[in-house]
Amino acid sequence: MNGHAKIDDCFIILDNLPLGAIVLSRDFTVICWNALLEEWTGIQRGEIVGKTITDYYPHLADSRYTDRIIPLFDGGPSVVFSSQLHRRFIPTSFPNARERIQHTTVTPLFLGGELHALVSIQDVTDLTRLAQNSRTLHTQALREIEERKKAEVQLRLAASVFASTSEGIFVTDANGVIISVNPAFEQITGYSAAEAVGNTPRILKSGKHDQAFYAHIWNSILKEGLWTGEIWERRKSGEIYPQDMTISAIRDENGFIRKFAAIFSDITERKKMEEELRYLSMRDGLTGLFNRRTFDEELENEWRRALRAPAPFSLIILDIDYFKDYNDTYGHQEGDRCLGAVANVVNCAVRRPGDLTARYGGEEFVVLLPMTTSADAAIIAEGIRRDVEALSIGHRTSKVSGVVTASFGVGTVIPTRDRSFTELIRVADHALYVAKSKGRNRIMCHKA
Known part of the structure; x- marks a missing residue:
C-alpha cells in the first residue's frame, strides 16, 4: 500500500x-x-x-x-x-x-x-487453522460467485448495463463470430467495435493455453451452459494480461444455442496483490529472509530431488552468541537491527540457484546447500563467521568477544531412501551444540 x-x-x-x-x-x-x-x-x-x-x-x-x-x-x-x-x-x-x-x-x-x-x-498462533478456514471460505466464495454470475449474465446483457459496465462484454453468434461488443471491451482489449465485429475471439488468444484448456471450456459451456474461470488474453498492443471471465450459452425457446455471451474483467492488479501477499507469506517480516515454513518446504523438496542423484547435502545452522544478553543490554530495537545486519551477511553468502537462506527462529539462521560437501560448506560458514565479526557490532556482555559473533553447526548427509531430511537438521543441530560447548564463535562439522 x-x-x-x-x-x-x-x-x-x-x-x-x-x-x-x-x-x-x-x-x-x-x-x-x-x-x-x-x-x-x-x-x-x-x-x-x-x-x-x-x-x-x-x-x-x-x-x-x-x-x-x-x-x-x-x-x-x-x-x-x-x-x-x-x-x-x-x-x-x-x-x-x-x-x-x-x-x-x-x-x-x-x-x-x-x-x-x-x-x-x-x-501466528493459529496459522494452520486460519489457512484451512481461508481455503474453506475461498471455496464457498467461488461457489457464491459462480451462482451470482449465472444470475447476472442475463441482466448484464440489458442495454443500459451493456453500455455502462466497467466489465468487458462481447456477444457472438452460434458459430462464434463476434456480433457486438461494449465500450469496456474496447477499453480493455484495445480493439474498436469495428475491428472486433466480424472476427472471432481468436484475435484475443494469448498463446499461453493449450488445446485441452479450450476443449474444457467448450465442454463446460455445451454441457452446463456456462464456464467461469481465469484466462490469459492478448490486447491489440500485444500485451498479455489475466482476465476473470464468464461465458454463457444463450438458447432459444426450443433449447438450441443461438448466441454466446462473454463477460470479463482485467484482473492484473488483483494478480499483483496476490503475488505480493504470496511473497510476504514466504518471508520473515523482520529480516526479509525466507521464513521457517518456507525453509521446511524447500528442504523437503530439495531432499526429494537429491534422491535421484545422491550427493553430499549440507546444512549450516548458526546462532548469534549471547543474543539474549545483547537484547537485555541494548534493547529490543537494537536487537532487531542486529538481527537484520546478520541476516544480510547470511543472505550475501550464497549465490547458487538451489541454495537458500532463512531465519530459523529467534536468533538462529540456516543455509541450505544441496550438492555441497562438508568441506565446501565449512568454507561458506567461515566466510559468514568472519563477516559477522567484521560488522563490529558492540556486545559488551558477550563472554567470547567485545563484538557480536556467531556459532556454527555444519551438517552433511548423503540422501538415501531409508533416511529422512530431518536427519540433516539433527546432524547440523548437534554440530551447533558442540560449537557452543567448545566456547562459541567457531564452526563444527558433523557427517552422518
Whole structure:
C-alpha cells in the first residue's frame, strides 16, 4: 500500500487482507479498522474510528511502542513488533486470548496528503487453522460467485448495463463470430467495435493455453451452459494480461444455442496483490529472509530431488552468541537491527540457484546447500563467521568477544531412501551444540 490512497480504497483493500489492519494518524486516531479486527476484538469500526487507539488499548501509549512508531510520521522506517518480543499488539476477545501470539508490522502510508501509520497484525498462533478456514471460505466464495454470475449474465446483457459496465462484454453468434461488443471491451482489449465485429475471439488468444484448456471450456459451456474461470488474453498492443471471465450459452425457446455471451474483467492488479501477499507469506517480516515454513518446504523438496542423484547435502545452522544478553543490554530495537545486519551477511553468502537462506527462529539462521560437501560448506560458514565479526557490532556482555559473533553447526548427509531430511537438521543441530560447548564463535562439522 505504498503511495497515495483514498480512505474508501483503504477500507476495500484492508477488508480483503488476511491480516488485522489499522490506519493511525499522527495523534494515534484510528482512521481505518478492518473487518478482521472487528471479528478479533468485537469492536466495530463505527465505534472506534475517529477515537484515539490508546483509549481502548492503554498499553500502546507505553514508550516501547510510541518511541518506535512516532518517527514513522516524520519519514522514519517501517518497524516490526516481532511475535517473540511483543506477544500481543491488539488483545483479542477469543476465549484463549492470553495464549495467542501476534506478529505486527507498522509501515508508512500516504493518505489525504499526509503520512499515516499502517499497522498489519498477523495471528501466528493459529496459522494452520486460519489457512484451512481461508481455503474453506475461498471455496464457498467461488461457489457464491459462480451462482451470482449465472444470475447476472442475463441482466448484464440489458442495454443500459451493456453500455455502462466497467466489465468487458462481447456477444457472438452460434458459430462464434463476434456480433457486438461494449465500450469496456474496447477499453480493455484495445480493439474498436469495428475491428472486433466480424472476427472471432481468436484475435484475443494469448498463446499461453493449450488445446485441452479450450476443449474444457467448450465442454463446460455445451454441457452446463456456462464456464467461469481465469484466462490469459492478448490486447491489440500485444500485451498479455489475466482476465476473470464468464461465458454463457444463450438458447432459444426450443433449447438450441443461438448466441454466446462473454463477460470479463482485467484482473492484473488483483494478480499483483496476490503475488505480493504470496511473497510476504514466504518471508520473515523482520529480516526479509525466507521464513521457517518456507525453509521446511524447500528442504523437503530439495531432499526429494537429491534422491535421484545422491550427493553430499549440507546444512549450516548458526546462532548469534549471547543474543539474549545483547537484547537485555541494548534493547529490543537494537536487537532487531542486529538481527537484520546478520541476516544480510547470511543472505550475501550464497549465490547458487538451489541454495537458500532463512531465519530459523529467534536468533538462529540456516543455509541450505544441496550438492555441497562438508568441506565446501565449512568454507561458506567461515566466510559468514568472519563477516559477522567484521560488522563490529558492540556486545559488551558477550563472554567470547567485545563484538557480536556467531556459532556454527555444519551438517552433511548423503540422501538415501531409508533416511529422512530431518536427519540433516539433527546432524547440523548437534554440530551447533558442540560449537557452543567448545566456547562459541567457531564452526563444527558433523557427517552422518
